[in-house]
Every structure is written in structure tokens, then in C-alpha cells.
Amino acid sequence: MKYDVSERRIWFKGEILNVNDAKINVLSPTSQFGLNVFEGIPCYWNDEKKQLYAFRLNDHYERLIRSARLIQIICPYSIDDMKKALTDVVKANEYQENLSVRQTLFVDGFGSWGSDSPVEMFVAPIPRRKTSAEYNKSGLKVCVTSWRRISENALSPRIKCGANYINSRAGQREALRNGYDTCIFLNEFGKVSEGPGSCFFMIRNKKIITPAHTDAVLESITRDSIIKLAKSIGYDVEERTIDRTELYTADEAFLCGSAMELTPVLSIDGYELGEGEITQILHKEYVNAASGKNGNFNDWVTGIY
Ligand SMILES: Cc1ncc(COP(=O)(O)O)c(C=O)c1O
CATH class of the missing domain: 3.20.10.10 (D-amino Acid Aminotransferase, subunit A, domain 2)
Known part of the structure; x- marks a missing residue:
């Protein structure tokens, strides 16, 4: 593993950044009203095959799209775009351990709880042992x-x-x-x-x-x-x-x-x-x-x- 958790890479609005550089406007609807939908996608390291497996990716993305539809935020990404973002950011961190990957669509900008745009995405891999107690x-x-x-x-x-x-x-x-x-x-x-x-x-x-x-x-x-x-x-x-x-x-x-x-x-x-x-x-x-x-x-x- 190349990066410590506090220095890890995150996919944020189309770029791969140090997590400390991924900043969200404090007045955005996601920040003020929790206006976001997300998935926690488990990935398991298989030491025999030297492979990291993401679990049921299509099912996670289909649920994410359903959640977005139900609160009427338009998902601007295809399932392939979302898969690529996950793959790129996990590779950028060089993780070879079990992960929970948080993939979130959020309403950015200066709107309110009724806003439906702009919708942005971040993808943050979190090593499993760092999740809640x-x-x-x-x-x-x-x-x-x-x-x-x-x-x-x-x-x-x-x-x-x-x-x-x-x-x-x-x-x-x-x-x-x-x-x-x-x-x-x-x-x-x-x-x-x-x-x-x-x-x-x-x-x-x-x-x-x-x-x-x-x-x-x-x-x-x-x-x-x-x-x-x-x-x-x-x-x-x-x-x-x-x-x-x-x-x-x-x-x-x-x-x-x-x-x-x-x-x-x-x-x-x-x-x-x-x-x-x-x-x-x-x-x-x-x-x-x-x-x-x-x-x-x-x-x-x-x-x-
Ligand atoms: C309220 C709630 N129920 C159930 C689950 C389990 O869902 P999943 O198996 O898709 O992680 C979760 C986990 O995200 C949850 O937050």
C-alpha cells in the first residue's frame, strides 16, 4: 500500500486527488441537507490470485441510480463511467487489502434542499479496518x-x-x-x-x-x-x-x-x-x-x- 489513510487518493469530480484537496462548498445542498445518494462497495483481496475483487458492482450501481431517481437527482454517469472511476482510484492507491469503497453522487453548488443540480461524484476507498466500531x-x-x-x-x-x-x-x-x-x-x-x-x-x-x-x-x-x-x-x-x-x-x-x-x-x-x-x-x-x-x-x- 503506497499511501497512509490520511494521505489516500480520492476520485473527486473527474480527477484523482489527495483526499485533503477534495473540498465541498459548505453551502451546498449535500453539506446542508444531506442531499446525496451513495453506495458502500466491498472489495476483497484474494491473496492466492493476487487480485482485488469488487463485489456485485452492477447491482450497487443499479441501486445507486434507483436512489438518485427516487430523490430526483439526475445521475450524469453511465455504469461504465462509475466502474472506471472506482477502478482508477483503487489502482491509484495501490490497495491490496479489503476495502469499503464509498461512491457518492451529491448535489453541489449554492442551491437548497429542492435543487436537482449540479450533481457531482466522489469515490473514496476506505480500508475495511478503518470503518465504524x-x-x-x-x-x-x-x-x-x-x-x-x-x-x-x-x-x-x-x-x-x-x-x-x-x-x-x-x-x-x-x-x-x-x-x-x-x-x-x-x-x-x-x-x-x-x-x-x-x-x-x-x-x-x-x-x-x-x-x-x-x-x-x-x-x-x-x-x-x-x-x-x-x-x-x-x-x-x-x-x-x-x-x-x-x-x-x-x-x-x-x-x-x-x-x-x-x-x-x-x-x-x-x-x-x-x-x-x-x-x-x-x-x-x-x-x-x-x-x-x-x-x-x-x-x-x-x-x-
Ligand atoms: C439501513 C441499511 N440497511 C441495510 C444495509 C445493508 O445493505 P448492503 O448489503 O447493500 O450493504 C445497509 C448498508 O448499507 C444500511 O445502511
Whole structure:
């Protein structure tokens, strides 16, 4: 690795710059109102093949374009442009380690929350071990937060935009204040939705269960990958509404996302859960697939070098 994290290169408005030189106007809508959409794209270093693999790039870019469409900012880039920007900036940093690449479309200029232009992009590779604390834990003490997940009828959790994370923050800060690592949100109807930056799965009687897309969750790429991987090795998967009390009688549970992979939930509101045998199996399947080690899922990975 050529550059220390504080000196790393970032792709910013078409150029590759030192991160300290990438500056955004303080009055821009992204700065004032969180008017941006983004992806956190995981990349895995495969030491055997001496290759860095980006995971499900097309799916990330398709979701980014959907998010932009939903808040009516026009994405000025094609998927190929976005892929090239990611590849160029990762190469410029010469990274040979696991990364989370933040790729963000943001509204720049001097407008307000109603503005739809100018739309700019940055691409910032972040070494995985530098992401937030809850993403680097081996197991999580979780509570059900008293805050509800944002509603489809107010600000849809299906949109991956900066502003949505203020709801995540409310739940996460409450969890930390009360001595937990993180939280699970219920949706406006009192049913289980997701974590502040992750999706939720539980296991009961060897069946893998996760809330449906219509239960106020992000259309998570990790969630989709786990469902497909679990089915490929013979597990039954149910996407359905989950009641709160089901959380407390689960055999195992985990939170998942590009940043945290699959992280076991050790307890929920003080109810201890089981050891997490199936969680471990699925975690291994996921990391293998994302690192280009599962030939059946090779179309999920793109070599950077
Ligand atoms: C609220 C929320 N749910 C779920 C996820 C997991 O999504 P993905 O698997 O696409 O990273 C994330 C991660 O970005 C998230 O922020």
C-alpha cells in the first residue's frame, strides 16, 4: 500500500486527488441537507490470485441510480463511467487489502434542499479496518430501539441517501447510551425492519428468516446474496414479516451488510441467543463468494487489477 489513510487518493469530480484537496462548498445542498445518494462497495483481496475483487458492482450501481431517481437527482454517469472511476482510484492507491469503497453522487453548488443540480461524484476507498466500531465487532449486544424506522410514506428506507442515516443515528445513539452495541428498528406498524446500517436475519428450527422488502428495509445486496447462498446449500429461506417477540425466541440471529458482513447477534434486549452455527456457515459462504473463491458465483465479482 503506497499511501497512509490520511494521505489516500480520492476520485473527486473527474480527477484523482489527495483526499485533503477534495473540498465541498459548505453551502451546498449535500453539506446542508444531506442531499446525496451513495453506495458502500466491498472489495476483497484474494491473496492466492493476487487480485482485488469488487463485489456485485452492477447491482450497487443499479441501486445507486434507483436512489438518485427516487430523490430526483439526475445521475450524469453511465455504469461504465462509475466502474472506471472506482477502478482508477483503487489502482491509484495501490490497495491490496479489503476495502469499503464509498461512491457518492451529491448535489453541489449554492442551491437548497429542492435543487436537482449540479450533481457531482466522489469515490473514496476506505480500508475495511478503518470503518465504524460496530462494523468491526465479532458479536453484538442489541436492543430494540424506541425510535421507529422511517416509513415508506415519509422517507423511504429503500433510498440509500445521506439524510436517511439521521434516523439510523437516532437508534444507534440510543443503543450506545443504554450500553448496547447497536439496535434493531421496528417499522411504523410495529414489525421488525432492520438495523441502523444493516439488515436483520434470524434462524429458527434451521429456517432462515428475514423481513420482506415491504417491511421498511433497504434493498440490501448482502441480504440478497445471503438468501441466494443459503438456498444454494439447501437451507429454506423465508422473507416475511417478523413480530417483536420472535426476536426473543430465535435460535440465532445476525445483522448483515457490506460493511459488517454477517455479524452474530449475541442478545436482544437482554435475551441471550444461541451460538450461531448456521450464521458461521453463511458467513463463510459469503466471504468466499465475495473473494472470488466460489466458482458458482464468479459473476458476482469483478477483478480490479
Ligand atoms: C439501513 C441499511 N440497511 C441495510 C444495509 C445493508 O445493505 P448492503 O448489503 O447493500 O450493504 C445497509 C448498508 O448499507 C444500511 O445502511
